[in-house]
Structures are given as C-alpha cells and as structure tokens.
Amino acid sequence: MLELNIEEVTTDLHTISDFLRWSVSRFNEADLYYGHGTNNAWDEAVSLALFALHLPDNMDDAIMQTRLTKTEKIDVINLVLRRIDERIPAAYLTNLAYFARLPFYVDERVLVPRSPIAELIEQGFNQQITAEPQRILDLCTGSGCIAIACAYAFPQAEIDALDLSVDALDVASLNIHNHDLTEQVIPIKSDVFSGVSGVKYDLIVTNPPYVDAMDIGDMPDEFHHEPEMGLACGEDGLDIVRTILAQASDHLTDNGVLICEVGNSMLHVDALYPQVDFSWIEFERGGLGVFAISKQQLEQHKQLFLERVKN
Incomplete structure (x- = not known):
C-alpha cells in the first residue's frame, strides 16, 4: 500500500x-x-x-x-x-470505457472493451465483406460494445448480441438502452449458437474468451478484476473457438464472413489447423490475433473443425 x-x-x-x-x-x-x-x-x-x-x-x-x-x-x-x-x-x-469512439458503461461483470476489432467496425469491414450486412451476430458480446458499434456503422442491420453470462447481458442491455438501440440490437442468452438455432447472418463478429492457461497465470493483477469466464478458455485458450469454427458455417449466409479474435492464441490456431488459410488482419492502430474466414472456407474444412472439437 x-x-x-x-x-x-x-x-x-x-x-x-x-x-x-x-x-x-x-x-x-x-x-x-x-x-x-x-x-x-x-x-x-x-x-x-x-x-x-x-x-x-x-x-x-x-x-x-x-x-x-x-x-x-x-x-x-x-x-x-x-x-x-x-x-x-x-x-x-x-464505470466508463470507450470503444470505436463510443462511450460504454462497464463494471466487473464484463471485460473492459479494448478489442482491435473497433478499427474494423469504423472502416465498415471494407476489406472483409463485399456488401453491407443485413443481419449481424455479435457472439460473446460482454458489454455489448461490438454489437452497438456495428449498429452505428450499419444502421439498417438487425443485430443479435449473444452471451452465456446473464450478468454480462444485463450490462449489454443497459448499454443498448443508453444508446437508444433497443429496436435494432437484441441481447440473447446463448451458449455459443444455442440461442439462435436456424438463424443465419451475413456477418458474425466474435471476441470470445481465448486466454490460455499459461497466460492466465502470468496476467497482471488488473486482469483479475475482470470475470475469468470472459478470459480463460482451456489449456490452449481455444475451447470455445473450436466450437465456433465447427458451427459457424451453419449460421452464415452464402457470402457470409466470420471475424474472430484470438489474441496471443493465434499461435495455437495455426498449429491446430495448419491446412486452413486464415486471413490474419493487420491493424493500423496496433493489435493482433484477429482472423477473417468465409463461409466457403468453413464448409471446406468443416470435417477438420468437427474433429478438433471431438478431440
């Protein structure tokens, strides 16, 4: 002290x-x-x-x-x-954080927004998609920052904000209300895709838990105020990412794209899926570990993705 x-x-x-x-x-x-x-x-x-x-x-x-x-x-x-x-x-x-130049209420029920995906949203995902999306999914929404920022970028789109944590959804709902987006952004309790069975999206954006066991142990004290559920995800950090890759194609339209952040666990992604040509995104403002992958690629490698979930 x-x-x-x-x-x-x-x-x-x-x-x-x-x-x-x-x-x-x-x-x-x-x-x-x-x-x-x-x-x-x-x-x-x-x-x-x-x-x-x-x-x-x-x-x-x-x-x-x-x-x-x-x-x-x-x-x-x-x-x-x-x-x-x-x-x-x-x-x-x-109780305040900024993401994509927008203010958000935060407390210890959610991670503090800091994803480099904000830069992609501000650019309208112009390098990742070819047409303006009509339906967007923010998977593992936390504070709702990605879903809400997407609503500003694509005011005509319908956006679902999914999370397994009821506490996180309470914070996301507050932010949705504060930004007057209750008609456009819908918070949904869901274990990965379980809450949106049969629904397809033009764009899925996700910043799931991805910190591996080694990094969790080495994190500075500040991180231990954040919900561990939003950070840790198995030995290699990819427990949820495996499921996302195996199931995402079922929830994308024909020209749909998945944008996924895995941070330092990008090394594990490349090691786990050497056959897959992930498009790793470079950021002007810094950041790493975000990839884009099309529905066609997800379908092409679906058997591999399913096998990795089983194993």
Missing part, C-alpha cells in the same frame, strides 16, 4: 495540473499495468481526475490551471489510491 501524507498533498498541490503530475508520479512509482482503455500513466490520471471532478473530456486545456477545493483534492487522491492499492482498472473506477 502506498504510504502518503494526505495533509502534505492537499496543502502543497493546488491545480488540476498539479494533481495530474502527482498522480502520474505515483502511478510510475507503483509500476501499474495499463491496457484497459489507456496505455500510459498520463491518460489514466486524466481519466480519473476528470471523473472525480465531474468534468467532460472535451474541455479547454486552460481549466487545468484552475485550483481545487480541499474536498475535490481528497476525491482525486482517493481514486488514485484505489487504483494503486487495489490495482483496479480505471474503467471500473469510473
């Missing part, structure tokens, strides 16, 4: 800028992990300070030189201490 002289901090520091500098120094001192919406100490400090002070993130920089009341100082300090002492990701402290 960080040892801190609260009286010294509240007396010697005055402005928002002072507290941002102090927060960054404390974060660096504590050697925090970043990767839940921000990737550096400064952005983390800004997000917490603005939340504590009830300020928007688009204000003029001149406000950084304004002085804080003692109560406001304490509010900032307390958030900083929680971030350090409990290793809670900032998004859970503020």
Whole structure:
C-alpha cells in the first residue's frame, strides 16, 4: 500500500495540473499495468481526475490551471489510491470505457472493451465483406460494445448480441438502452449458437474468451478484476473457438464472413489447423490475433473443425 501524507498533498498541490503530475508520479512509482482503455500513466490520471471532478473530456486545456477545493483534492487522491492499492482498472473506477469512439458503461461483470476489432467496425469491414450486412451476430458480446458499434456503422442491420453470462447481458442491455438501440440490437442468452438455432447472418463478429492457461497465470493483477469466464478458455485458450469454427458455417449466409479474435492464441490456431488459410488482419492502430474466414472456407474444412472439437 502506498504510504502518503494526505495533509502534505492537499496543502502543497493546488491545480488540476498539479494533481495530474502527482498522480502520474505515483502511478510510475507503483509500476501499474495499463491496457484497459489507456496505455500510459498520463491518460489514466486524466481519466480519473476528470471523473472525480465531474468534468467532460472535451474541455479547454486552460481549466487545468484552475485550483481545487480541499474536498475535490481528497476525491482525486482517493481514486488514485484505489487504483494503486487495489490495482483496479480505471474503467471500473469510473464505470466508463470507450470503444470505436463510443462511450460504454462497464463494471466487473464484463471485460473492459479494448478489442482491435473497433478499427474494423469504423472502416465498415471494407476489406472483409463485399456488401453491407443485413443481419449481424455479435457472439460473446460482454458489454455489448461490438454489437452497438456495428449498429452505428450499419444502421439498417438487425443485430443479435449473444452471451452465456446473464450478468454480462444485463450490462449489454443497459448499454443498448443508453444508446437508444433497443429496436435494432437484441441481447440473447446463448451458449455459443444455442440461442439462435436456424438463424443465419451475413456477418458474425466474435471476441470470445481465448486466454490460455499459461497466460492466465502470468496476467497482471488488473486482469483479475475482470470475470475469468470472459478470459480463460482451456489449456490452449481455444475451447470455445473450436466450437465456433465447427458451427459457424451453419449460421452464415452464402457470402457470409466470420471475424474472430484470438489474441496471443493465434499461435495455437495455426498449429491446430495448419491446412486452413486464415486471413490474419493487420491493424493500423496496433493489435493482433484477429482472423477473417468465409463461409466457403468453413464448409471446406468443416470435417477438420468437427474433429478438433471431438478431440
């Protein structure tokens, strides 16, 4: 736990800028992990300070030189201490995360949105599909961020948001309501495809659990605030991905495409399916482990995919 002289901090520091500098120094001192919406100490400090002070993130920089009341100082300090002492990701402290430039409510019932798939959505999947999709499936929806971002990108599409976790669906439903998309995005409880039997989609997008056993053990403390159900998935991280690959063709239209994120487990995917020509996507803003595969490819290798589920 960080040892801190609260009286010294509240007396010697005055402005928002002072507290941002102090927060960054404390974060660096504590050697925090970043990767839940921000990737550096400064952005983390800004997000917490603005939340504590009830300020928007688009204000003029001149406000950084304004002085804080003692109560406001304490509010900032307390958030900083929680971030350090409990290793809670900032998004859970503020209940706010951004995905595809859109705001989402998050808490410890769902993963903090951070998938590189956001970049594909903003581009309208223009390298992966040839026609605007009419029906989209967000499989393992979590907070609902992928489904909701797809609704903005394709306002005419019908979108189903599936998850096995009732807790996650509660959060997704809240976000769907907050974005006024209850007529377009439908949350459904489902174990993989079980809740949409017989339904076909032009596009399936999924960010399923894919962390292998070794990586789960090595994860920084911040990850242990997230639901393990949304992260861990067997020895090689592919227990659910195996099922998705075996069943996805049954739920795609003739020109349909599956987009799937597997992160570091992409090495296991290539080892498990050496005959399959997965299209691994490169991202301008960073990220890896996302592949695209067509219905035709899924049909071509279906026997292999089924065998891997059995074994």
